[in-house]
Amino acid sequence: MSTIIYEIKDGIGYITLNRPEELNAMNDEMLAELDAVLPKAEMDLDAKVIVFKGAGKDFCAGQDLTGVNTNEVLSEPGEHMTIKKRMEAERRRNRRWEYIFNLAKPTIAQVHGHCLGTGCYLSMVCDITIASEDALFGDPLLRMGLLPHMPLWPYLIGIKKTAEMLYTGCYIDGIEAEKINLINKAVPRDELEDEVDKMARGIALMNCDQTAPLKDAVNSVMEARGLGACWRFTNNMQLVMQQRTMPTEEFNFFKVRDKKGLKTAIDERDAPFKNFCEER
Amino acid sequence: MPTGFGWDFKTQYKEYFYEHNDYREWDFQAAVYDKVNDRIARITLNRPDKRNAFNDCMYEDIGAALHKANDDPEVRVVIIRGAGKHFGAGHDLSSPEGEESPPVHPSVNPTLQDYYGFERRRCYKYDDARDYPKITIAQVHGKCIGASQIFAASCDIIIAAEDAQFGIRGFGSQLHGLTEYPLWPLWSNKAYAGHAVTEMSGKETVDCGFANKAVKLEELEKETLMWAETLSHLPSEAVAVTNEWISGMLDIMGMGGAQRAHYHAHTGLQYVRFRPEEVNMYKDKRDKGLKGFLEDRAKTATATSHAKK
Numbered sequence: 001m002s003t004i005i006y007e008i009k010d011g012i013g014y015i016t017l018n019r020p021e022e023l024n025a026m027n028d029e030m031l032a033e034l035d036a037v038l039p040k041a042e043m044d045l046d047a048k049v050i051v052f053k054g055a056g057k058d059f060c061a062g063q064d065l066t067g068v069n070t071n072e073v074l075s076e077p078g079e080h081m082t083i084k085k086r087m088e089a090e091r092r093r094n095r096r097w098e099y100i101f102n103l104a105k106p107t108i109a110q111v112h113g114h115c116l117g118t119g120c121y122l123s124m125v126c127d128i129t130i131a132s133e134d135a136l137f138g139d140p141l142l143r144m145g146l147l148p149h150m151p152l153w154p155y156l157i158g159i160k161k162t163a164e165m166l167y168t169g170c171y172i173d174g175i176e177a178e179k180i181n182l183i184n185k186a187v188p189r190d191e192l193e194d195e196v197d198k199m200a201r202g203i204a205l206m207n208c209d210q211t212a213p214l215k216d217a218v219n220s221v222m223e224a225r226g227l228g229a230c231w232r233f234t235n236n237m238q239l240v241m242q243q244r245t246m247p248t249e250e251f252n253f254f255k256v257r258d259k260k261g262l263k264t265a266i267d268e269r270d271a272p273f274k275n276f277c278e279e280r
Numbered sequence: 281m282p283t284g285f286g287w288d289f290k291t292q293y294k295e296y297f298y299e300h301n302d303y304r305e306w307d308f309q310a311a312v313y314d315k316v317n318d319r320i321a322r323i324t325l326n327r328p329d330k331r332n333a334f335n336d337c338m339y340e341d342i343g344a345a346l347h348k349a350n351d352d353p354e355v356r357v358v359i360i361r362g363a364g365k366h367f368g369a370g371h372d373l374s375s376p377e378g379e380e381s382p383p384v385h386p387s388v389n390p391t392l393q394d395y396y397g398f399e400r401r402r403c404y405k406y407d408d409a410r411d412y413p414k415i416t417i418a419q420v421h422g423k424c425i426g427a428s429q430i431f432a433a434s435c436d437i438i439i440a441a442e443d444a445q446f447g448i449r450g451f452g453s454q455l456h457g458l459t460e461y462p463l464w465p466l467w468s469n470k471a472y473a474g475h476a477v478t479e480m481s482g483k484e485t486v487d488c489g490f491a492n493k494a495v496k497l498e499e500l501e502k503e504t505l506m507w508a509e510t511l512s513h514l515p516s517e518a519v520a521v522t523n524e525w526i527s528g529m530l531d532i533m534g535m536g537g538a539q540r541a542h543y544h545a546h547t548g549l550q551y552v553r554f555r556p557e558e559v560n561m562y563k564d565k566r567d568k569g570l571k572g573f574l575e576d577r578a579k580t581a582t583a584t585s586h587a588k589k
Contacts (some may be wrong), residue, residue, distance in 0.1 A: 142514055142522055143514065145515040145517075145518040146518070147521060147522060147525060149525075154526065154529055154530065154533065155533075158489040159526075160437070160438060160490060160491060160492050161492070162526065163436045163492075163526065164437060164492045166526070167415060167436065167437070167511055167514065167522075168507075168510065168511065180489065225534065226529075226533045229532045230529045230532050230533070233525070233528050233532060234525065234529075237521060237524065237528070240524075241518065241521045244521060245517060246515070246517070247515075250515050251513075251515070272510060272513035273510055273513070276506060279506075
């Protein structure tokens with residue numbers, strides 16, 4: 001295992017995203033390893049609470065956009081796949097979030113640096129998110145013509161803020177994220193680890209047989225408000241999104257990437273929004 | 281489909297309300313449609329002497345304008361704003377006979393079935409604005425009360441003047457809360473406040489997540505245009521799908537049921553019996569005129585208002 005590190009210390013399980021040079025971007029390999037480690041962590045009696053964190057300077061910059069080894073993690077528009085294959089891929093994608101959301105064990109996301117796109121989704125499906133004040137949260141998927149596909153957005157931050165985050169794609173820092181209820185708490189960067197440890201050790205005092213039903217009861221409130229149907233609906237909308245036509249005069253992220261490279265594509269993607277997001 | 285009860289039956293697979301209106305021959309009276317540039321359309325609610333209050337004509341003009349903007353492939357973002365000093369004062373309480381926008385004139389003497397028809401048609405209009413496939417931005421200044429607030433809420437983004445006044449008045453103070461729009465609790469996880477707070481400033485609505493940004497009045501237009509300009513760069517089809525995704529999730533979260541509860545409560549309100557000491561709009565209007573009613577209502581509103589001055 002190389003892109004995911006799993007270790008247990010003092011009753012706390014740590015799952016570390018480990019592609020620090022790529023800002024811990026998620027590629028297919030990381031997903032596969034995540035899929036392998038999650039059931040293990042869930043069953044592990046020695047880990048009473050799971051902490052997700054990122055190696056190096058960032059939590060996770062989201063999907064790996066290189067197009068190499070990313071078939072599973074990134075649904076590029078215009079790919080030639082049958083509806084059935086796409087549907088299955090979308091289901092796996094959202095089932096994974098749903099699985100982490102419902103993991104029979106309390107989960108904490110320890111967020112620093114970039115926390116974007118699917119990285120942000122990972123922090124959202126955890127029960128508790130504690131971040132450094134200078135962490136950056138955001139979901140710029142729509143700028144690339146991809147559907148932002150985390151149904152927890154409106155549940156956590158409300159409708160207007162959801163529209164704002166997804167349409168502008170602007171990043172917000174930890175302090176702002178705490179203010180809009182996206183996370184539980186923002187602390188100075190050098191106190192982050194201590195703060196998470198304190199929280200995790202506190203939760204680890206509790207019996208697993210207490211925390212699991214409690215978590216289920218809390219999540220069932222979301223379920224009663226329709227979250228289950230929202231996952232499914234999101235799958236369907238992903239399919240629609242992939243079938244859309246791309247008007248030739250509009251910016252096409254994937255075409256630019258293939259022609260001029262990833263960095264240029266990201267620069268061109270963000271250019272119209274740069275001033276706006278800075279001034280905001 | 282006509283039902284013989286004086287209202288049209290709407291199937292579940294309805295047209296959007298704005299698609300009924302053929303804008304090509306439309307005579308805009310209560311709203312103005314213009315284009316800021318190729319990519320940004322603007323609807324200005326234009327009854328400034330009535331504080332842009334909603335009447336039937338206003339709804340129809342907005343429908344035609346939304347239709348026009350939707351049919352224009354260049355347009356990416358639609359701004360909705362009010363002419364004069366206010367965004368809008370809600371329903372026009374002085375609406376003449378025959379209007380179906382509330383308050384329905386007693387001379388209409390609607391049956392319960394008729395009334396359901398009115399209510400459903402109106403609530404679907406807000407739903408349709410919510411489902412509109414392009415990005416909508418409400419540019420709110422001055423008063424944004426009642427139905428006007430609902431319309432602003434149905435837009436994707438609200439940019440407000442800091443001193444804008446959001447709120448709900450109802451037909452009398454005893455109806456506060458009941459007439460409050462069901463969007464409030466869904467709109468923001470922090471604001472279950474709709475039931476307790478009758479008025480909020482633009483700044484307060486941002487704090488509770490109901491609006492996106494509050495700026496000084498003199499900067500409002502510039503700020504709104506900046507948002508519109510920026511968002512107009514998003515891929516148009518992807519925006520339509522994302523919009524449908526968000527609206528669909530809201531329906532799953534109960535927005536459809538909330539709408540229904542809203543118009544049922546509204547219908548129920550038609551049959552409220554007022555106690556002698558309570559302000560009765562219909563009676564007041566008959567005996568003292570609209571102004572007399574507003575004065576009476578203001579007295580009770582002051583006594584119960586939680587608004588922060």
